[in-house]
Amino acid sequence: MTFLDLALAVLGLSLALALARVILGPTAPDRAMALEAAGVHLVAIMGVWSVRARGDFFDAMLVLAAVSFVGTLALANYLGKGWPIDGDRR
Numbered sequence: 146m147t148f149l150d151l152a153l154a155v156l157g158l159s160l161a162l163a164l165a166r167v168i169l170g171p172t173a174p175d176r177a178m179a180l181e182a183a184g185v186h187l188v189a190i191m192g193v194w195s196v197r198a199r200g201d202f203f204d205a206m207l208v209l210a211a212v213s214f215v216g217t218l219a220l221a222n223y224l225g226k227g228w229p230i231d232g233d234r235r
Contacts, residue, residue, distance in 0.1 A: 149197040153190065160186040177220045184213030 163186055166179035188210050195202040 147197075149193055152193050153197070156186055156190045156193065160190065173224055177217065177224065180220075181213065181217045184209065184216075188213070 160183055163179050163183040167176050167183060170176035170179055188206050191202045191206045191209070194200065195206075
């Protein structure tokens with residue numbers, strides 16, 4: 146077992162814990178933060194896998210990070226102000 150295999154195992158375990166927090170989180174902000182952490186873990190797993198397998202996942206990592214960031218902003222906006230389409234302002 147190499148260091149990269151160990152890193153993938155630890156990141157996989159951490160991703161599983163983050164996804165469990167998404168499912169079991171008591172509040173919506175807890176779930177949002179766990180979902181953001183899961184996105185970061187996926188990007189890290191893709192990076193380690195890219196180094197290990199000598200693949201080229203940089204484009205996919207960049208897109209996943211950008212989508213995760215925009216999704217986090219949208220969810221924060223929804224949790225802060227309400228759904229923007231129906232005009233519900235809290």
